[in-house]
Amino acid sequence: MGKIIKVRAQDAEVGAYEKAYLPEITKGIGITLRHVVKNLFGGDEKYTRTVSYPEEKVEYPVRFRGAHRLTPREDGAPRCVACFMCSTACPARCINIVAEESDDPNIEKRPKVFEIDELKCIFCGMCVEACPEDAIRMDTGEHVKPFTNRADAVYGKVDLLSMLGRTEKNGEQPVYRGAHEHRARQAPQHSPEGTLPVQDEQPEDAH
Amino acid sequence: MPKLNIDGQDIEVPAGENLVLAARRIGVEVPVFCYHEKLSIAANCRMCLVEIEKMPKLQPACQTVATDNMIVKTSSPKVIEARAAVMEFLLVNHPLDCPICDKAGECMLQDNYMGHDGKSSRQQDTKTAKPRLEVLGPLVNYNAERCIMCTRCVRFMDEIPKNTQLGVFGRGDRNVIGVFDGKPLDDPYSLNVVELCPVGALGSLDFRFESRVWSLDKTNSVCDGCSKGCNTETHSKKEHVYRMIPRRNDSVNDTWMCDEGRLSYHAHEEQRAEEPLTDGKRASDATALSAALGVLANAVKEKGNGWGVFISPTLTNEGAFAWLSYVKANMAQAKVYFSGRADGVGDQLLRRADKNPNRAGIKAIAEALGIPVGTYTDGITAKPLRVVMLGTETPDDRISSIVNAAQASLVIGAHLTQAFKGAKVALLSGTVFESDGSFVNEDGRVQRVRPCHGVKFAGKSYADWAVMLSQGLDKAVGAKTFAWANTESVFADLANAVKGFSGMRLLGLGLHGKALGSGRATESPSHQQASSPVGA
Ligand code: SF4
Ligand code: SF4
Ligand code: SF4
Ligand code: SF4
Ligand code: FES
Numbered sequence: 001m002g003k004i005i006k007v008r009a010q011d012a013e014v015g016a017y018e019k020a021y022l023p024e025i026t027k028g029i030g031i032t033l034r035h036v037v038k039n040l041f042g043g044d045e046k047y048t049r050t051v052s053y054p055e056e057k058v059e060y061p062v063r064f065r066g067a068h069r070l071t072p073r074e075d076g077a078p079r080c081v082a083c084f085m086c087s088t089a090c091p092a093r094c095i096n097i098v099a100e101e102s103d104d105p106n107i108e109k110r111p112k113v114f115e116i117d118e119l120k121c122i123f124c125g126m127c128v129e130a131c132p133e134d135a136i137r138m139d140t141g142e143h144v145k146p147f148t149n150r151a152d153a154v155y156g157k158v159d160l161l162s163m164l165g166r167t168e169k170n171g172e173q174p175v176y177r178g179a180h181e182h183r184a185r186q187a188p189q190h191s192p193e194g195t196l197p198v199q200d201e202q203p204e205d206a207h
Numbered sequence: 208m209p210k211l212n213i214d215g216q217d218i219e220v221p222a223g224e225n226l227v228l229a230a231r232r233i234g235v236e237v238p239v240f241c242y243h244e245k246l247s248i249a250a251n252c253r254m255c256l257v258e259i260e261k262m263p264k265l266q267p268a269c270q271t272v273a274t275d276n277m278i279v280k281t282s283s284p285k286v287i288e289a290r291a292a293v294m295e296f297l298l299v300n301h302p303l304d305c306p307i308c309d310k311a312g313e314c315m316l317q318d319n320y321m322g323h324d325g326k327s328s329r330q331q332d333t334k335t336a337k338p339r340l341e342v343l344g345p346l347v348n349y350n351a352e353r354c355i356m357c358t359r360c361v362r363f364m365d366e367i368p369k370n371t372q373l374g375v376f377g378r379g380d381r382n383v384i385g386v387f388d389g390k391p392l393d394d395p396y397s398l399n400v401v402e403l404c405p406v407g408a409l410g411s412l413d414f415r416f417e418s419r420v421w422s423l424d425k426t427n428s429v430c431d432g433c434s435k436g437c438n439t440e441t442h443s444k445k446e447h448v449y450r451m452i453p454r455r456n457d458s459v460n461d462t463w464m465c466d467e468g469r470l471s472y473h474a475h476e477e478q479r480a481e482e483p484l485t486d487g488k489r490a491s492d493a494t495a496l497s498a499a500l501g502v503l504a505n506a507v508k509e510k511g512n513g514w515g516v517f518i519s520p521t522l523t524n525e526g527a528f529a530w531l532s533y534v535k536a537n538m539a540q541a542k543v544y545f546s547g548r549a550d551g552v553g554d555q556l557l558r559r560a561d562k563n564p565n566r567a568g569i570k571a572i573a574e575a576l577g578i579p580v581g582t583y584t585d586g587i588t589a590k591p592l593r594v595v596m597l598g599t600e601t602p603d604d605r606i607s608s609i610v611n612a613a614q615a616s617l618v619i620g621a622h623l624t625q626a627f628k629g630a631k632v633a634l635l636s637g638t639v640f641e642s643d644g645s646f647v648n649e650d651g652r653v654q655r656v657r658p659c660h661g662v663k664f665a666g667k668s669y670a671d672w673a674v675m676l677s678q679g680l681d682k683a684v685g686a687k688t689f690a691w692a693n694t695e696s697v698f699a700d701l702a703n704a705v706k707g708f709s710g711m712r713l714l715g716l717g718l719h720g721k722a723l724g725s726g727r728a729t730e731s732p733s734h735q736q737a738s739s740p741v742g743a
Contacts, residue, residue, distance in 0.1 A: 083306030084419045099416040105340055109307040109416055132306050 065138040069163035080135035082111040086127035094120035118144040119153040133178035139165040211277040226268035241357035242269035256289045294324035300335045302352040310407030312420040335380045344392030351383040354408035360400040368396045398466045424660030431564040431639040432468035436648030443659040448472040475638040481666035484633040498632040502617040503683035511538025515591025517546040519598025520563035523644030525697040526671025527569045536687040544581045549602035568647030575705040599624040635668035642670040643694040654720030
């Protein structure tokens with residue numbers, strides 16, 4: 001990496017030995033050569049590693065906040081209930097949601113459009129923290145893919161759902177925790193005569 | 208006038224006032240759910256409990272009338288504990304599905320929980336499950352789990368439209384609000400129960416899942432749906448209006464509004480004219496403008512002889528004043544007629560049969576300028592051959608066919624009506640959501656309409672008065688020109704010229720407007736909290 005270090009003149013004590021140039025330069029080249037030899041023929045002592053990206057990838061640290069994903073329900077639909085908490089919390093205002101009525105009356109609300117503009121995103125993780133449904137996570141361990149077109153940087157619902165978290169990638173069963181787990185119970189059906197609900201059985205699986 | 212002491216402060220209040228209102232006078236807000244200033248008192252939620260000296264138990268402030276020598280404590284330890292207990296009971300079976308509840312953000316249950324409870328739930332049993340999506344009528348849905356049984360909605364239907372369509376059914380934790388067999392909630396004022404509901408139990412099907420309430424920009428304006436001129440708060444986001452809700456004005460609409468008016472914002476976006484037309488075809492701005500100037504130059508040359516001017520009572524006072532001044536100065540012999548929206552259904556409460564917001568204002572202006580304005584039926588018999596039409600709405604096809612058959616016609620308006628499409632030249636003006644200005648309602652109240660935050664003039668349109676100046680229409684050959692910089696300056700000239708308006712300023716109209724002729728009269732009483740949410 002070309003790193004420029006500026007040294008103030010009075011800090012460097014340049015004596016006759018340094019001014020002679022050759023001894024110092026030889027010393028420098030010597031250090032470089034030592035590392036080259038060690039890494040070429042050093043066997044176990046090799047310490048630099050070249051990775052043939054993208055065929056080969058370095059795994060990011062576990063706490064790395066990479067590309068977002070939407071977590072799925074068992075049937076593959078997003079867990080997201082389009083509550084807009086993430087887009088409200090987002091300091092970059094890069095989450096665009098349009099809500100719609102869900103087919104399932106026990107879910108009620110779901111996102112029709114869910115887009116994150118990864119170009120605007122600052123990867124702060126506020127959205128993940130705000131979500132009451134554990135529906136958005138930054139656990140893919142992947143960075144946002146390069147793109148040549150601004151529109152490609154906007155990840156839609158399908159893109160976001162298609163990504164897997166580390167748990168899934170490791171073949172483990174993910175555990176999600178969300179408010180709607182409390183709504184697993186069924187809403188009572190309407191009675192045909194009017195609007196009075198039939199309520200004789202209490203659901204058992206509610207919390 | 209009873210004198211009492213609330214939280215250590217002595218005050219004197221009008222006889223018969225309850226403790227909630229009395230406390231508000233000294234800036235103390237007693238939390239409430241079931242109490243609403245415009246409805247009868249049910250005192251069933253017990254959120255407003257206060258301690259009164261010499262009374263053995265806590266008393267509901269909403270139902271207790273202030274009397275002499277009362278010593279009231281609104282935040283003693285006993286009261287604070289009681290409020291938290293009330294909140295806990297209300298939340299026992301509450302589903303807490305705020306993430307998918309459209310009320311979240313303006314919910315009194317959320318507010319009162321944050322203000323007066325703040326504890327986590329001790330509930331370990333199963334919460335009662337109730338119907339979550341009961342469609343009560345064409346516009347209102349009901350979620351029984353969220354309902355706190357305050358009966359505000361039931362009392363509203365009984366007392367305001369006096370149309371008992373809602374009732375409480377069942378007992379205990381199984382009670383629900385419902386409609387009667389075969390009779391949906393279809394009253395023309397049904398949507399009022401949605402804001403009235405302190406929680407998210409009653410929802411508007413029109414607004415369902417459209418937006419979270421905190422992301423909407425709010426503009427204080429006036430409904431242009433009829434000549435009543437209900438005060439509104441228009442909620443918009445990114446160029447679109449999402450809903451209109453009533454704003455309190457005791458001189459006009461109390462805290463109510465009709466469903467038709469609330470939904471009128473849809474019509475403003477539909478059928479919007481986006482480009483000027485000549486002979487019904489899209490024209491560039493320059494072409495349309497020079498055609499319009501040509502039409503006006505002829506009108507000026509003929510001094511309006513043989514010309515008809517149709518003015519719609521949907522124009523603002525400023526638009527009407529600007530154009531009528533133009534007519535007076537340049538086309539004095541033209542005949543002026545009202546066009547505008549056709550009459551509709553009216554009732555005793557708010558809705559008026561005249562669906563135009565500003566007939567009273569335009570009449571006052573025309574009278575002051577000495578221009579007789581006929582009704583449109585006179586126009587039909589007189590059959591003007593050359594027409595200037597301000598505002599695109601017509602009561603029926605007869606005016607449109609006059610415009611379409613005219614030798615020369617200039618139409619200025621916002622919507623693609625038959626008259627607009629059939630005109631020789633049609634230019635764009637904005638709608639009530641885009642324009643600044645004022646209306647006079649049928650009771651002679653001058654009220655300000657404000658452009659909604661973020662809602663821009665569609666296409667190349669201007670406020671109705673500004674079409675003339677910004678586009679340079681007053682510069683038609685031989686015409687007297689005008690010089691107004693902004694809506695306030697038009698209004699200032701209007702106030703000088705028209706007697707009823709004298710002494711008024713557009714910016715001085717305030718939130719509640721002023722009655723014609725009241726000049727610099729004081730604003731409405733200050734304890735009226737116009738900008739507070741209606742539910743409060
Ligand atoms: S990581 Fe931060 S900036 Fe990016 S979408 Fe989430 S909240 Fe917005
Ligand atoms: S916070 Fe979670 S549930 Fe709410 S909209 Fe965002 S992703 Fe969906
Ligand atoms: S629906 Fe709303 S207004 Fe009606 S009783 Fe229930 S909480 Fe009160
Ligand atoms: S009564 Fe008239 S002014 Fe009031 S909301 Fe309805 S249409 Fe609008
Ligand atoms: S009991 Fe007073 S507000 Fe409900």
